[in-house]
Every structure is written in C-alpha cells, then in structure tokens.
Amino acid sequence: MLRDITIGQYYNTKSSLHSLDPRCKLIGLLVMMVLIFVAHSVFEYAFVAIITIALALLSKVPAMYILKGMKPVWLIVAFTAVINIFMGGGEEVIFTWWIFTATKESVLLALSMMLRVVLLVMVSTLLTLTTSPTVLTSGLEKLLKPLEKIKFPSHEVAMMMSIALRFIPTLGEEAEKIMKAQAARGNDIESGGIMKKISGMIPLFVPLFISAFRRADELAMAMECRCYAGGCHRTSFRKLEYKKNDIVAFLLMVTACLVIVIYRMVGF
Amino acid sequence: MIELIDVNYTYEDKTPDAAVALKNVCFSVKEGETWGVIGHTGSGKSTLTEIMSGLLKPCSGKVLFNGVDVTKEKNATAVLKGKVGLVFQYPEHQLFEESVIKDICFGPKNMGFSSEECLEKARQAMRLVGLDESYENLSPFEISGGEKRRVAIAGVVAMNPDVLILDEPTAGLDPVGRDMLFEMLGNIKGKLCKSIVFVSHSMDDVALFADKVLVMNDGKVLTMGTVNEVFEKSALLEAAGLDVPQVTRLIARLKEKGHEFDSVILTAEDAAEAIYNKLKG
Numbered sequence: 141m142l143r144d145i146t147i148g149q150y151y152n153t154k155s156s157l158h159s160l161d162p163r164c165k166l167i168g169l170l171v172m173m174v175l176i177f178v179a180h181s182v183f184e185y186a187f188v189a190i191i192t193i194a195l196a197l198l199s200k201v202p203a204m205y206i207l208k209g210m211k212p213v214w215l216i217v218a219f220t221a222v223i224n225i226f227m228g229g230g231e232e233v234i235f236t237w238w239i240f241t242a243t244k245e246s247v248l249l250a251l252s253m254m255l256r257v258v259l260l261v262m263v264s265t266l267l268t269l270t271t272s273p274t275v276l277t278s279g280l281e282k283l284l285k286p287l288e289k290i291k292f293p294s295h296e297v298a299m300m301m302s303i304a305l306r307f308i309p310t311l312g313e314e315a316e317k318i319m320k321a322q323a324a325r326g327n328d329i330e331s332g333g334i335m336k337k338i339s340g341m342i343p344l345f346v347p348l349f350i351s352a353f354r355r356a357d358e359l360a361m362a363m364e365c366r367c368y369a370g371g372c373h374r375t376s377f378r379k380l381e382y383k384k385n386d387i388v389a390f391l392l393m394v395t396a397c398l399v400i401v402i403y404r405m406v407g408f
Numbered sequence: 409m410i411e412l413i414d415v416n417y418t419y420e421d422k423t424p425d426a427a428v429a430l431k432n433v434c435f436s437v438k439e440g441e442t443w444g445v446i447g448h449t450g451s452g453k454s455t456l457t458e459i460m461s462g463l464l465k466p467c468s469g470k471v472l473f474n475g476v477d478v479t480k481e482k483n484a485t486a487v488l489k490g491k492v493g494l495v496f497q498y499p500e501h502q503l504f505e506e507s508v509i510k511d512i513c514f515g516p517k518n519m520g521f522s523s524e525e526c527l528e529k530a531r532q533a534m535r536l537v538g539l540d541e542s543y544e545n546l547s548p549f550e551i552s553g554g555e556k557r558r559v560a561i562a563g564v565v566a567m568n569p570d571v572l573i574l575d576e577p578t579a580g581l582d583p584v585g586r587d588m589l590f591e592m593l594g595n596i597k598g599k600l601c602k603s604i605v606f607v608s609h610s611m612d613d614v615a616l617f618a619d620k621v622l623v624m625n626d627g628k629v630l631t632m633g634t635v636n637e638v639f640e641k642s643a644l645l646e647a648a649g650l651d652v653p654q655v656t657r658l659i660a661r662l663k664e665k666g667h668e669f670d671s672v673i674l675t676a677e678d679a680a681e682a683i684y685n686k687l688k689g
Binding site: 317318320321322323324325326327328330342343346347350351 | 461486518567
C-alpha cells in the first residue's frame with residue numbers, strides 16, 4: 141500500500157539521465173515546467189509531450205513503474221478534466237445534460253489541462269526517479285548558493301530537505317509496521333463507513349507521531365554530539381562537477397526553448 | 409493448528425528491489441507446543457511470523473489453520489482474528505490510548521465484545537502479564553519501558569488467541585526482564601494460549617523456554633525438531649554462523665577431551681548435575 145507511492149522515490153538504472161549533474165536536471169525541470177505552461181498550440185503540446193516521453197525512455201525506468209507512481213494523480217487529473225469540460229465557456233455546444241453544457245472549447249481546454257498536469261507530474265517524477273535524494277539536495281544547495289548574499293540560509297534549507305527526504309521511507313516503514321501491528325489487534329481501516337475509517341486512523345497516527353518526534357529528538361541529539369553546526373562553510377564529500385553530458389543537456393534545453401520561440405515568431 | 413506448506417514470499421515482487429524472504433518453507437505448529445525460531449537477521453524469521461498470522465499473503469504455497477486454507481480467504485487477518493495473536497518487535501511502539509486498560513481493550517473491542525467483556529478480558533490479561541490494578545488508569549506513556557512491553561503483550565493476549573506469536577520479545581530487555589518475560593509467557597501458555605511461537609536471537613533463550621526449535625537460514629528452513637535434536641547438530645548450526653547455548657558448547661568441549669556424557673545438555677542446572685555425577689563416578 142505505502143510501497144506503491146513512487147513519487148519522490150529513486151529507481152537506479154544507471155542510465156545517462158541518472159548520471160547527469162543534479163543542478164543540470166533541476167534547471168532542466170524548471171525549463172520543462174515553463175515550456176509546459178507556455179504551450180498552447182497542438183504543435184507545442186506535441187513538442188513538450190515528445191520531450192517528456194523521450195526523457196522517460198532515456199531514463200530506462202519501466203513505463204509501468206512511472207505510471208503506477210502517478211496513480212494518486214489520476215484522480216486529480218480526472219477531476220480537473222470534468223470541472224473544465226462543464227465550467228468552461230464557449231459557443232459550439234456539443235451536448236447538454238441537466239444544467240451542464242459541454243462546448244468544443246471547454247473540451248479542448250480540459251484536454252490541454254489534463255495533458256499539462258500529467259506532463260508536469262511525469263517530469264518531476266522523472267527527476268526524483270533518476271536522482272538520489274542526497275545528490276538532489278546537494279545540487280539544490282549549490283543552486284541556491286548565490287542567494288546567500290541576501291542572507292538566505294541555503295545550506296540549512298538543503299539540510300532540512302535532505303533530512304525530510306531521508307525520513308520519508310523510514311516513517312513509511314514505521315507506518316506500515318504500526319498498521320500491521322494494529323491490524324493484528326483487529327483494527328480494520330479497509331471496510332466500514334467514513335467515520336469508522338477515520339476512527340481507525342487514530343491507532344495509527346498517535347504511535348506514528350510519537351515515533352516521529354522521538355526520532356527527530358534522537359537525530360538532533362546525535363548531530364549535536366558530533367558538533368554539527370550548519371552553514372559554516374562546510375565542504376562536501378562528493379564535489380559536483382559539470383561533465384560533457386551536462387553541457388550537451390544544457391544545449392538541448394536551449395534548443396528546445398529556441399524551437400518554441402522561433403515557432404511563435406514565425407507562427408507557421 | 410497452523411501448517412505452512414511450501415510457502416514462498418518475495419518482497420517488492422517483480423521490481424528490481426525484489427528480495428526473496430522465504431523459500432519453500434514447510435512448518436507446522438501443533439497444540440501445546442512451544443516453538444523457538446532462530447536465525448540471522450534477514451533469514452526470514454519476521455516474515456514467517458507475519459505469514460503465520462495472516463498479515464502477509466504468501467506468493468505461493470498454503471497456510472492452513474486447523475485444516476482451513478487461509479490464503480484462499482480475501483481477508484486472512486479477519487479470519488485469524490482472535491485465533492492467532494502476533495506481538496511485533498518492540499510492541500510498546502504501538503500503544504496509543506489514554507489509559508493502559510483502554511489500550512488493552514482495543515483488541516477485544518475490535519473483535520466485537522461488549523465493554524464489560526472487554527474489561528474482563530483486559531483485566532485477565534493484565535494479571536497474566538503481572539500488572540496489578542493500579543496500572544489500569546495510568547497513561548501508557550508514563551510507565552517504564554518494560555511495563556510498556558507488558559501492556560502491549562497484554563493487548564494481544566486479551567484477544568485470547570489459540571496461538572501466540574512473538575517477534576523477538578526479549579529485544580532490549582535486561583537479564584532480569586528477560587527471565588520475567590519467560591515466566592510470564594509460561595503463565596500465559598498454561599492458562600490461555602495453547603501454543604506459543606517466539607523468534608529469538610539467543611540460543612540460551614530458546615534452550616530455556618522452547619521445546620521445539622526451527623532454524624532459519626537465508627529464507628530456508630535449515631533444520632527443525634526438538635531442542636535436543638537441533639542442538640545436537642552443532643556443526644550444522646555453526647556452519648550457518650549460529651551458536652549453540654553456552655552450556656552445550658562447554659559440554660561439547662568436555663566431550664572432545666574424552667569425557668562421556670549420554671544426553672544433550674542445555675541448561676546450567678543439567679550441566680552441573682551431569683558434571684557432579686561424572687566426578688562422583
């Protein structure tokens with residue numbers, strides 16, 4: 141159940157996408173997000189969709205694995221689609237049902253919104269699938285470094301992020317253990333009404349919170365015992381360096397942006 | 409009572425992280441038996457306990473409870489509820505209610521007993537684990553670690569299971585706590601549960617309390633049988649990186665030196681007596 145969530149999970153296939161510099165991938169994600177949001181013609185949508193699919197293929201992560209991880213997102217996608225179909229304005233009515241009217245424009249809008257959400261989730265999932273949390277945070281720290289000039293605590297933020305990411309699987313495991321332990325005592329959260337389900341959550345959340353606080357406390361103590369102090373110009377064990385592949389990746393990003401810009405200017 | 413036939417289990421099946429936990433395990437617990445399960449970390453002991461209690465469904469193989477195949481049931485835990493009780497490792501981490509008695513009532517309540525019946529079962533369980541009435545209204549978070557563990561065990565015992573399974577019940581306990589725990593388990597077995605299965609790292613614990621031993625190695629059953637049978641195969645155990653009880657090792661050394669002992673000796677008392685008889689001639 142909890143193991144099914146692949147968002148934020150790392151899946152190592154040692155592909156060329158995995159070996160890229162995390163900063164490069166973070167910037168790439170940013171570029172992709174911008175492209176997905178500015179897209180508004182069929183050509184542009186097809187263009188970003190093809191890039192996303194190409195990236196997914198390049199990552200060598202099984203397609204089923206990526207799609208399975210997006211399971212919780214499908215509900216949101218379906219919901220936005222329905223809302224958009226019936227709430228969007230437009231002239232050309234396709235069909236009417238009760239007080240709802242679907243128009244050609246609203247259906248198209250719904251489709252494009254769906255595509256956007258799916259692509260966005262897919263590229264961000266790809267980032268975490270191909271980048272281990274520690275590498276990702278050290279990349280983020282490096283990217284945020286310039287902000288230190290305006291007193292932005294980039295190291296602390298990165299540290300907090302890496303600790304948070306580090307504890308997702310731990311707490312997930314813990315939650316699963318507690319779920320099993322309570323299930324062994326007959327706690328049933330699968331069946332019954334909504335109230336019964338909510339009250340079935342209490343025996344899970346109370347122990348989980350207690351253990352999360354205990355762990356946080358222990359971790360803080362352990363860090364303090366090793367004289368940890370954040371932000372005092374710590375050097376890292378693994379130095380990040382741009383390699384040939386990263387330069388190629390940056391060039392491809394620039395090309396992708398140029399394609400969109402030129403397409404807009406020429407306007408085929 | 410519980411019978412496992414050719415059980416296989418793989419975590420994260422069909423992903424690159426797939427980890428085989430159990431391979432063709434056949435094992436059965438009969439009424440009145442006390443089994444000790446030993447093996448290294450990662451040998452599949454904990455997975456075995458979860459399969460036996462119906463929390464995990466084996467990838468292949470059968471789990472029979474009193475002859476009924478529970479793997480065919482949609483909700484195996486519901487079927488085994490109140491029949492097989494599982495106490496997890498560090499069970500004190502699952503306490504959540506505001507008072508000890510309420511926490512122990514949680515299991516019976518889920519089984520659908522009325523509040524009076526729940527209270528009655530909870531009080532009986534508390535007596536069996538050696539907690540008196542003064543604990544009833546304390547918060548489970550203000551008592552000591554050892555007491556918390558008793559409360560958690562009582563929470564499972566209160567469901568009156570026929571088979572009680574415990575995953576490393578002695579982890580993190582001092583020698584006194586350990587002795588008290590086994591004394592408590594002895595009480596429970598005499599009064600409520602028909603069979604007990606416990607997982608342990610310590611050969612001495614197994615020699616002391618179990619009458620049958622299952623040795624797991626790398627997801628497979630290495631050997632099983634009565635305590636004497638298993639500890640006689642000390643070479644096999646040592647090859648798997650497991651020890652025999654300290655006393656058994658001492659006797660084995662004496663045997664090497666040419667002294668004859670007729671039986672396998674597992675406890676310090678037996679050893680003392682055997683050596684005494686030997687010296688007397």
